[in-house]
Amino acid sequence: MMRFFSDNAAPVHPRVMQAMADANIVDTAYDGDRWSGKLDTAFSELFGQDVAVLWVSTGTAANSLALASLVQPHQGIICHREAHIEVDECGAPGFYTGGAKLMLVEGEGAKIAPQTVNDLLSSIRADVHQVQPAAVSITNATEYGLIYQPAEVAALGALCRDRKLGLHMDGARFANAIATLGCPPAEVTWRAGVDILSFGFAKNGGMNAEALVYFDPALADAARFRRKRAGHLLSKGRFLAAQLLAFLDGDLWLENARTANAAARIIADAAPDRLLHPVEANEIFIRLSAVEAAALRQQGFDFYDWGEGAARLVTSWHHREADVHPLAKAIATL
Amino acid sequence: MMRFFSDNAAPVHPRVMQAMADANIVDTAYDGDRWSGKLDTAFSELFGQDVAVLWVSTGTAANSLALASLVQPHQGIICHREAHIEVDECGAPGFYTGGAKLMLVEGEGAKIAPQTVNDLLSSIRADVHQVQPAAVSITNATEYGLIYQPAEVAALGALCRDRKLGLHMDGARFANAIATLGCPPAEVTWRAGVDILSFGFAKNGGMNAEALVYFDPALADAARFRRKRAGHLLSKGRFLAAQLLAFLDGDLWLENARTANAAARIIADAAPDRLLHPVEANEIFIRLSAVEAAALRQQGFDFYDWGEGAARLVTSWHHREADVHPLAKAIATL
Amino acid sequence: MMRFFSDNAAPVHPRVMQAMADANIVDTAYDGDRWSGKLDTAFSELFGQDVAVLWVSTGTAANSLALASLVQPHQGIICHREAHIEVDECGAPGFYTGGAKLMLVEGEGAKIAPQTVNDLLSSIRADVHQVQPAAVSITNATEYGLIYQPAEVAALGALCRDRKLGLHMDGARFANAIATLGCPPAEVTWRAGVDILSFGFAKNGGMNAEALVYFDPALADAARFRRKRAGHLLSKGRFLAAQLLAFLDGDLWLENARTANAAARIIADAAPDRLLHPVEANEIFIRLSAVEAAALRQQGFDFYDWGEGAARLVTSWHHREADVHPLAKAIATL
Amino acid sequence: MMRFFSDNAAPVHPRVMQAMADANIVDTAYDGDRWSGKLDTAFSELFGQDVAVLWVSTGTAANSLALASLVQPHQGIICHREAHIEVDECGAPGFYTGGAKLMLVEGEGAKIAPQTVNDLLSSIRADVHQVQPAAVSITNATEYGLIYQPAEVAALGALCRDRKLGLHMDGARFANAIATLGCPPAEVTWRAGVDILSFGFAKNGGMNAEALVYFDPALADAARFRRKRAGHLLSKGRFLAAQLLAFLDGDLWLENARTANAAARIIADAAPDRLLHPVEANEIFIRLSAVEAAALRQQGFDFYDWGEGAARLVTSWHHREADVHPLAKAIATL
Numbered sequence A, B, C, D: 001m002m003r004f005f006s007d008n009a010a011p012v013h014p015r016v017m018q019a020m021a022d023a024n025i026v027d028t029a030y031d032g033d034r035w036s037g038k039l040d041t042a043f044s045e046l047f048g049q050d051v052a053v054l055w056v057s058t059g060t061a062a063n064s065l066a067l068a069s070l071v072q073p074h075q076g077i078i079c080h081r082e083a084h085i086e087v088d089e090c091g092a093p094g095f096y097t098g099g100a101k102l103m104l105v106e107g108e109g110a111k112i113a114p115q116t117v118n119d120l121l122s123s124i125r126a127d128v129h130q131v132q133p134a135a136v137s138i139t140n141a142t143e144y145g146l147i148y149q150p151a152e153v154a155a156l157g158a159l160c161r162d163r164k165l166g167l168h169m170d171g172a173r174f175a176n177a178i179a180t181l182g183c184p185p186a187e188v189t190w191r192a193g194v195d196i197l198s199f200g201f202a203k204n205g206g207m208n209a210e211a212l213v214y215f216d217p218a219l220a221d222a223a224r225f226r227r228k229r230a231g232h233l234l235s236k237g238r239f240l241a242a243q244l245l246a247f248l249d250g251d252l253w254l255e256n257a258r259t260a261n262a263a264a265r266i267i268a269d270a271a272p273d274r275l276l277h278p279v280e281a282n283e284i285f286i287r288l289s290a291v292e293a294a295a296l297r298q299q300g301f302d303f304y305d306w307g308e309g310a311a312r313l314v315t316s317w318h319h320r321e322a323d324v325h326p327l328a329k330a331i332a333t334l
Helices: A014-022 A036-047 A059-070 A092-097 A114-123 A150-163 A174-181 A217-229 A238-270 A290-298 A321-332 B014-022 B036-047 B059-070 B092-097 B114-123 B150-163 B174-181 B217-229 B238-270 B290-298 B321-332 C014-022 C036-047 C059-070 C092-097 C114-123 C150-163 C174-181 C217-229 C238-270 C290-298 C321-332 D014-022 D036-047 D059-070 D092-097 D114-123 D150-162 D174-181 D217-229 D238-270 D290-298 D321-332
Strands: A052-056 A075-080 A101-105 A132-139 A166-171 A196-199 A210-214 A283-287 A310-314 B052-056 B075-080 B101-105 B132-139 B166-171 B196-199 B210-214 B283-287 B310-314 C052-056 C075-080 C101-105 C132-139 C166-171 C196-199 C210-214 C283-287 C310-314 D052-056 D075-080 D101-105 D132-139 D166-171 D196-199 D210-214 D283-287 D310-314
Touching: A014 A238, A036 A052, A036 A210, A036 A238, A052 A059, A052 A217, A052 A238, A059 A092, A059 A132, A059 A166, A059 A196, A059 A210, A059 A217, A092 A101, A092 B217, A101 A114, A114 A132, A114 A150, A132 A150, A150 A166, A166 A174, A174 A196, A174 A238, A210 A217, A217 B092, A238 A283, A238 A310, A238 A321, A290 A321, B014 B238, B036 B052, B036 B210, B036 B238, B052 B059, B052 B217, B052 B238, B059 B092, B059 B132, B059 B166, B059 B196, B059 B210, B059 B217, B092 B101, B101 B114, B114 B132, B114 B150, B132 B150, B150 B166, B166 B174, B174 B196, B174 B238, B210 B217, B238 B283, B238 B310, B238 B321, B290 B321, C014 C238, C036 C052, C036 C210, C036 C238, C052 C059, C052 C217, C052 C238, C059 C092, C059 C132, C059 C166, C059 C196, C059 C210, C059 C217, C092 C101, C092 D217, C101 C114, C114 C132, C114 C150, C132 C150, C150 C166, C166 C174, C174 C196, C174 C238, C210 C217, C217 D092, C238 C283, C238 C310, C238 C321, C290 C321, D014 D238, D036 D052, D036 D210, D036 D238, D052 D059, D052 D217, D052 D238, D059 D092, D059 D132, D059 D166, D059 D196, D059 D210, D059 D217, D092 D101, D101 D114, D114 D132, D114 D150, D132 D150, D150 D166, D166 D174, D174 D196, D174 D238, D210 D217, D238 D283, D238 D310, D238 D321, D290 D321
Parallel strands: A075 A101, A075 A132, A132 A166, A166 A196, B075 B101, B075 B132, B132 B166, B166 B196, C075 C101, C075 C132, C132 C166, C166 C196, D075 D101, D075 D132, D132 D166, D166 D196
Antiparallel strands: A052 A210, A196 A210, A283 A310, B052 B210, B196 B210, B283 B310, C052 C210, C196 C210, C283 C310, D052 D210, D196 D210, D283 D310
16 A cells, blocks of 8 residues: 555654654653753754744644634634634634634635735624634645745735734644745744744654744743643653754755655646646645546555545655656556 | 652653554554554453543543543532642643533542542532532542552442542553552452543653543543544554553553562662651652752752652652662661 | 614613512522522423523523533534624634534525535534534524524424434524514424524513523533523522513513514515515615715614625614604615 | 521612613613713722723623633632632633632631732742642632721732732622721722722622723723623623612712621621621621521521521611611520
């Protein structure tokens, strides 16, 4: 079975496994250990800015903690109708924020345009009967594998600053976005107005570590309590910190993402007429009939159906060219 | 530095590390993998009863999910004033239950007696102005290292059944309790009336896996949603399931707990006059002046002060006799 | 100023005021008084079925308590995109349910069709990543003044029973609906599958009393605690109960609603070409340019703009024919 | 039956009833009416300070909204073990704050001393595992009818300012406290460091109106949304505002409280040896055997048993001397 249904299915990268093995010594519990102690510095270097970083085990926890930092229970969060926080987290943002409301907007490929946010804002009466938004959450790369350019984020960032809205970026595939953009991570985050980034590693070769990055370190103080209160302060946090440090070491995170993106490119190039969205990261959405889907599965390829007549294929860090060419060929010859 | 401040500080057992390495292959995400799929059966065998098991990363998450299964937001949970859920989880039960109230009782060594529960129940008016308890939570071994015997749990269990209260057992050190009791795990859990067990492995040589055991599998259905909603459904859950299976394999969990308990026994025997509580598991609470504490630390031993004139020492699976004798001797010769 | 902007603006009916004055004697606090004690019987007679009734002060409280009775925090409530619970209650359902999600559907005039609910249900994956709906909430009369016929409710009720969904009816203007339908209240509620009704009186001549009607009395037990916990158990509840009893006495509720509906009919008949929705209760939505709106206001009529080029007019129990004809005439001669 | 079981049982004062009748005209809904619009000014005059005032229907709602203004869900509120918010509100503070924890302290007659607060603060580790308090809530007059003097409140206020804790005063019987103190309301509130006051009127001759007074008006902004979200923004709020204004008019609130206090004094003076607490407001706690209690009830007096061998008697604004003397005599001659 050749699995392309999710980058979650991939193994953990050997260097990450090795870092965890190296951390398997006696040390202080929770986040008092030597690995956790290095995170702020390491990520501050990466972002060229003082940041506070909290490790958590899942993207859902990262996103929800971030949103709870930005809104009160009676407020709202503007996001895309197909955002992961809306459709795939079982209402986690509602749980962590105490019932704040996701306010949905449309946009091609799960991208949000400033005008759409403005339109939504205009439709809300400024009285106590209606939930008032206090944050915007965007995903980069989006749920359809599209990339926000620095200028696009900056436009949203300016709008948010103007309207006193926090800006959160769900970066479950942030590495894939940066691999495509080729810019410093700062360009598409804090310099563009992002307040908090959920920086994903699990889909990129990690085991269970994500970095919740606060570009305003003061915002992180309450989040540390909320993390504990949510049961996300692991007693042996050193194993999470070690994963993150292994990723930063020698830019493994970027190398892995480049590999995954390159694999996606190969598949995309094999099926230009089938593409439902431009392929800018490591996800490929293609038109595929039920018969064609069955044919691919017959040949051992595994993937998600995406509604009727469509499929989603996801590549990961462990997909070498040799793994991908058979699929590309199979699609091309359907 | 010889650390006795927490069993959380210990390394992960090599067989558990190996199991995680073995699980580092491509498989389905979340809990759809082959390891997660074996948990119900493996734990059902251990308990001699059909159980549903959810892995989670921390004891706090396990406890909170369990309590949320037993009470509504407007209800209460009876627990000891020094229970971990009350003093060391940053209000997590309040978060997960939507604001249910911990109703505190006293008891020597953090143990709860049925009479104490009865007294509390009698003090509550059965009207809507007062929070009505709907569950009892006990810890075995307790926060002071004491053990509930099967008959003691059964007495609480009978009371709970009679008063329509759920019964939760925080088993962060359940293995240590069973190692002392020498009885089948069933005796002190479901046969004694326990509805849900937080079965801890992290303090016993695991990395980040705890088993939330539902003796009534139907209760687990909602908990699966709540786990996801809390951000605790890890995308590569196979690494948690693999840890749990490694522990059950050849009763490693019991072997580790016996080692830890034996180490605690050696220290306890070296300081019989200092003991503040009987040593029945792997925690030792001793009278220790500030000068004596400093002297021990001077010799390289690390532990928690426990208020004035007292200290807590905790042993773990990796404390062999040779590691413990120096501490025992140091205490004896204070 | 002749106010047609809301039935909330109307005075309290004299018979209701008198009932409150009559209740101004010493009696037991909260809901232990003689008036509160008669509610279950009085409403059971009205509905021809044993019901449990809780008074509350607002429709928002009634709706939210009802929804909290039907769903768990990790579940969802299907409602219309323009339902009051979605657009005008500042997220109250999210607060009372602990974060449950409103799942929005479309429908002409804020009415929901069974097919629409079915379509939504079909679009949800039955896994823990997506919020699973557990209830449907409809409004009768709707936010656009349309009426659900008994058969329409029954079709939704059958679907709900089939899919194990609770069914709530927001009856802020239930009296206006019954006045139009001319059927026994039972026909469009419990006989049609409604589990809980928010039966509104404040818009119909009451001061601050709404009846939360549980057609399954057992469901009301927890709601009594939730009402207290929400601060809605008034210490002098007799004044709320007295209002409700005054409304049932001699069918004042129905008489008031008929008066309001008749007033709306007069206005509607004066502007048949302007109507944006059929006028079936006491709300009239008409096309009205900004210039025309200004002209009406100039003549002393007060109402809400409803987006661009439209207006909402609401009649109430105190609008006699003589009060309404001037407005009807003014519109007709625009 | 002569009822002394609660000041909640009393009727509404005729001037308050009249004010409600006078407000029974057409006006804007919610709190946009002319009566609501006068509240800030009226209470600012009373307190000699700019305040923001929100009406709510119950003391529970007032207290909970106040606490939610002062603490985050992961924080705690220090209060007396017998505070109303702890024992008689069915967990409402937990609901409104999203699960914040009440941290209980002792104190004679339900009064809290600064040293007790200090001791509690000292017992809490400043780490994320323990809930950190962010507010103190005191009741004046207390649940046992004792009065905090301005200097006592000021001592707590200074401590709170020093430790960055908010200070809330539950003034369900604030009028009774001021009637005894004879000082301007400012002395025992904002000048002493109180941030928010729940100013009760329902127990003092009101129907269903309490004033939530923010001495820092900026804090009230979010509370307005929370009030709506809790279903406490009544559509005909004018009837609540009218009650409050009637109370301020001619100091009716103070006159009523003086009457109630005087009635309590008469009873207290008749039973000096039975008093369990000094009688400083309108509550009398006396030793009373079961036989004696039965004898009083036999004579037509109604009151609460307060545990074994004790009883609580509460006087109200409508207890004239002639009403109270029979009870005083009956007790004296037991």
